[in-house]
Amino acid sequence: MSNQTHETMLEMFRQSRDGFLSGMMISEKLQVSRTAIWKHIRKLEAAGYEFEASTKLGYRLTFEPDYWNLEHLRHVLANSTEKQRDIHLLEEVASTQNVAKALAEEGAQEGTLVLAEQQLNGRGRMGRNWVSPKGKGIWMSMVLRPSMPIHCAPQLTLLTAVALCQGLRESTSLPIGIKWPNDLLVEGKKISGILLESSAEDERLKYVIAGIGISVNMNAADYGDESLLERATSLRLAAGEPFGRERLIAAFIAQWDHLYELYKSEGFEPIRELWQSLSVSLGKPVRLTTPMESFLGTPLELLPSGALSVKREDGSVIPVFSAEMGEPH
Amino acid sequence: MSNQTHETMLEMFRQSRDGFLSGMMISEKLQVSRTAIWKHIRKLEAAGYEFEASTKLGYRLTFEPDYWNLEHLRHVLANSTEKQRDIHLLEEVASTQNVAKALAEEGAQEGTLVLAEQQLNGRGRMGRNWVSPKGKGIWMSMVLRPSMPIHCAPQLTLLTAVALCQGLRESTSLPIGIKWPNDLLVEGKKISGILLESSAEDERLKYVIAGIGISVNMNAADYGDESLLERATSLRLAAGEPFGRERLIAAFIAQWDHLYELYKSEGFEPIRELWQSLSVSLGKPVRLTTPMESFLGTPLELLPSGALSVKREDGSVIPVFSAEMGEPH
CATH class of the missing domain: 1.10.10.10 (Winged helix-like DNA-binding domain superfamily/Winged helix DNA-binding domain)
Known part of the structure; x- marks a missing residue:
């Protein structure tokens, strides 16, 4: 009733x-x-x-939230990509990453998508929580089976950031930039996070789960803690209008398929150039924190390995493979 | 009765x-x-x-097989390493790798060991089966939590091969060598396999499961298929005498702890040199097979990245990150 x-x-x-x-x-x-x-x-x-x-x-x-509709989503995706893929639409889930990982262990095909209206325990980088309220965002995981050596995984992370940045720019016209390695920002505030979880045997990747969280139609009240709005925003808050989630997914997938083929045929160089052109992390002093140390430096460029070249305060230039990037104070 | x-x-x-x-x-x-x-x-x-x-x-x-005895194993290990570690001794298991992986997901400490008297579904490289009969070998997985970027994983594979090779040489006096990347051979026959399964988030390792299989006291009949004996052997068959498994584990762990500390303090260079001195894969023509191609070449050296430098038949020298190495015909 x-x-x-x-x-x-x-x-x-x-x-x-x-x-x-x-x-x-x-x-x-x-x-x-x-x-x-x-x-x-x-x-x-x-x-x-x-x-x-x-x-x-x-x-x-x-x-009004645009709840997932499997037939509709299939239709929208069919218009922007040729690849056939399994799609799992879930109402409520602890984390789409865990569902996709279980599917990958059971042999799920490359491209398999897991989407949830709501995540109860969404995960971000470094074990952080990810706010993922019902119907307001894209909480998605994609199964990849790259037949590649393990050192390619960080390059796939950067590729995913480029694909998402280009897909969202195209769909929203917002000036979205990439913060190293794979956060998307608009006017300095985070609107999307990417988390690639890799499983490898010896020197070879077995599967990779690309987790993507996009704050699409959240309003200020959805963040609960108002102070979060100093660092985070949604596409709707940034643009002043809501966006259809299916079109955003389709735009991302189309970009991703294209860049993945480009990467497989021409290597990391074209991805590296795109990443640099979309990045907001080059040329400005930052603080980099690793499990070992915390230091100030200025990111100069992305290296062919996928590492960030950073000029330290003493003038030395070092490659940084993994770190948290923060404000320089 | x-x-x-x-x-x-x-x-x-x-x-x-x-x-x-x-x-x-x-x-x-x-x-x-x-x-x-x-x-x-x-x-x-x-x-x-x-x-x-x-x-x-x-x-x-x-x-007579020397069945595991937890107290005894603890005692032997305490004599050769200072590290405290959890040890799980299992009678029969599908694969020690899966048990160790589940423990790692639940937060198991670095160094946690899983040993089984018998594996019903032991796994080797590339999804191959690994013969692991009851009480005759060491079927072991170790949980590692290296706070390192993902590109270090192949170096850990090579480090594990060096540690196992040195530990077994010391304990058996057999002329054991390393076939790239991480098989151990005696007189051209395989006596041990290593499989490192890594789990990473973005560019950072979350945990690594080092799987080690050593054919210790198997006799010819234990191999079932006699043709296997052309490519595989056990320490007992090679040396003409059986070996106590606990001492072999202790020798390996002592080497591993030492090399791991060396790697963390001085980087890959000392490991690279040891690997090269123990390797039987340098300077001889081989066939290398990747998912993409199969080609002849002569491995020249191990590169600082952990890749193998290979001179192809056309004279070009390329880095090989991942491949199966076989006879050159």
């Missing part, structure tokens, strides 16, 4: 002329109490819908 | 002057039929014991 009431309410909002519906009007139409209406609104908000509330005018529906 | 009978029989063999006991004598002593004796002998053989059978003299016990 509740779902039926929700659908009826949403339909009433969609058909209202100025968008506003008074609580009294809804309660009369649906023959339920004002308190019941308020509870329904709260439930819809928890499911990703957003309402503007006015004491005079009542409620207005301001945002 | 059966175990009691086995113990009594084994004790009779151990105390017999020339080693031989007639079936009749055993059957009288134990008050069981000759057929029952024959069945007990078969069961003991399946458990790793070996008997010589003579129509005139009866049976003689020629080999």
Whole structure:
């Protein structure tokens, strides 16, 4: 009954002329109490819908999440990539990475996608949490089976950052840049994170799980802790309008397929050049922190190995393979 | 009752002057039929014991497996390494690698050892099977948590080969050499295989499982397929005498701890030099097979990256990161 009431309410909002519906009007139409209406609104908000509330005018529906639709997603992807791929759409999951890893262990094909409306325990770099509320973002993992030596894995991380940056720039026109190695920023704030988990036997990759989190349609309230908004934002907050998630995925996949073929045929050089042109991490002093030390330096360029060339304060230039990059103070 | 009978029989063999006991004598002593004796002998053989059978003299016990004893192993290890480590001794397991991987995912400490008397589904390089009969070899996996970039993993594979080669040379005096990247050979036949499985996040290793299989006390019959003996052998077959497994493990661990510290403090260079001095793969033509191609070439040296420098037939010199090495025809 509740779902039926929700659908009826949403339909009433969609058909209202100025968008506003008074609580009294809804309660009369649906023959339920004002308190019941308020509870329904709260439930819809928890499911990703957003309402503007006015004491005079009542409620207005301001945002509807675009829930995954497998057929629709397949259709959108078929328009932008030729590759056939398995797609797993999940309602709620601890982490899409873990699901994709289990599928890879069972032999899942290259390109297999795992998407969830909501992650309860999304993972970022260095074991950090990743906020992934329902219906508001892209929480996705892709299975890769690169027949490559293990030292290619960091290059695949950089390739994924380039593909996502180009796909999102194209779809949103936002000035998105790459912070080394694979965070995407808009106006200095993080809108997307990438985490590549590799499994290797001796010197050869067995499979790689590319995890991608994109804060698409989150509003300020979705971040819970307001202080997060100093460092993070969503495409919707940055652009002032929401975006359809399926088109963003399709744009990323098209870029990824193209760059992956380029990488396999021509090596890392073209990826390296693209990464450098999209990066916001070169030429400015930063603090680099490794498990061993923390030091100041200026990133000069991306090396052919995928390492970052950094000029230290004493003038020496060293390759940095892995570190956390932060503000220089 | 059966175990009691086995113990009594084994004790009779151990105390017999020339080693031989007639079936009749055993059957009288134990008050069981000759057929029952024959069945007990078969069961003991399946458990790793070996008997010589003579129509005139009866049976003689020629080999007793040294089953794992946790307290004893701890004691032997304590004499050769200072590190405290968790040790998991298992009777029978599909693969020690899988057990160690599950322990690593649950947070097992660096150095954690998993040993099995028998592997039912032992794994080698490239998904190959690894023959691992009961009580006759060392089937072991070690959990590592190197705080290192991902490109160090192949160097750890080479380091493990050096540690095992030196440990076994020291313990057996056999002329053991390393076939690139990490097989150990004696007189051209394989006596040990190493498989390092790495798990990484982006450009950083999360954990590495070092799998080590050593054919210690296998006799010709343990190989089943006789043709295997053209390519494989055991320490016992090569030296003409059996070896205590605990001492071999202790010798390996002592070498490994030493080389790991050396690697962490001085980098790959000293490991590279040791590997080269122990290798039997340099300077002779070989066939190298990758997923992409198969070609003839002569390995010249190990490069600082851990790749093999190979001179191709056309005179060009290329780095080979990953390949199967075989005979040049």
